[in-house]
Amino acid sequence: MSEEIEANAEVExxxxxxxTEYYDDNDLEIETLMTGDGKAQFTDMDYGDGVASIxxxxxxxxxxxIKEHHNSALNESxxxxxxxxxxxxxxxxxxxxxxxxxxxxxxxxxxN
Numbered sequence: 001m002s003e004e005i006e007a008n009a010e011v012e013x014x015x016x017x018x019x020t021e022y023y024d025d026n027d028l029e030i031e032t033l034m035t036g037d038g039k040a041q042f043t044d045m046d047y048g049d050g051v052a053s054i055x056x057x058x059x060x061x062x063x064x065x066i067k068e069h070h071n072s073a074l075n076e077s078x079x080x081x082x083x084x085x086x087x088x089x090x091x092x093x094x095x096x097x098x099x100x101x102x103x104x105x106x107x108x109x110x111x112n
Contacts, residue, residue, distance in 0.1 A: 016040075017058040018081055033082065038063040045074065051087045055080040 014034065021032045033040060033056055041061040045053045057079040061068070074080070086092050 031082075033058060036064070038066070041068050043068045043078070043080070045083065051085055053083040053085040056082045056084075 014036065016034050016037050016039065018031070018033050021030045022028070023030065039059050039061045041057045043055045043057075045055050047053070055074075055078065058081065060079050084095070086095075
């Protein structure tokens with residue numbers, strides 16, 4: 001077996017989609033959506049009542065980095081499992097700043 005194949009055989013397969021991660025000897029559970037295979041989808045949803053959200057689905061995405069937007073009413077075909085609802089622009093600003101920090105963490109890791 002070549003060294004490259006041996007190295008790849010030892011790499012643990014990354015779990016994708018929605019699942020629960022367990023930490024601290026299973027005392028802590030965190031619901032997780034793992035992206036990276038192009039199947040996750042994030043969409044904006046406007047409820048028209050002063051509340052807007054980000055919907056998250058898995059299995060409907062069409063590729064990594066593809067931007068999705070739904071101009072239709074919510075329906076089951078969108079397969080949205082989770083949403084983050086906002087009623088204040090400051091909360092959205094906070095999430096954007098956090099996402100930028102996460103992006104910077106990934107950029108730093110990819111430089112090494």
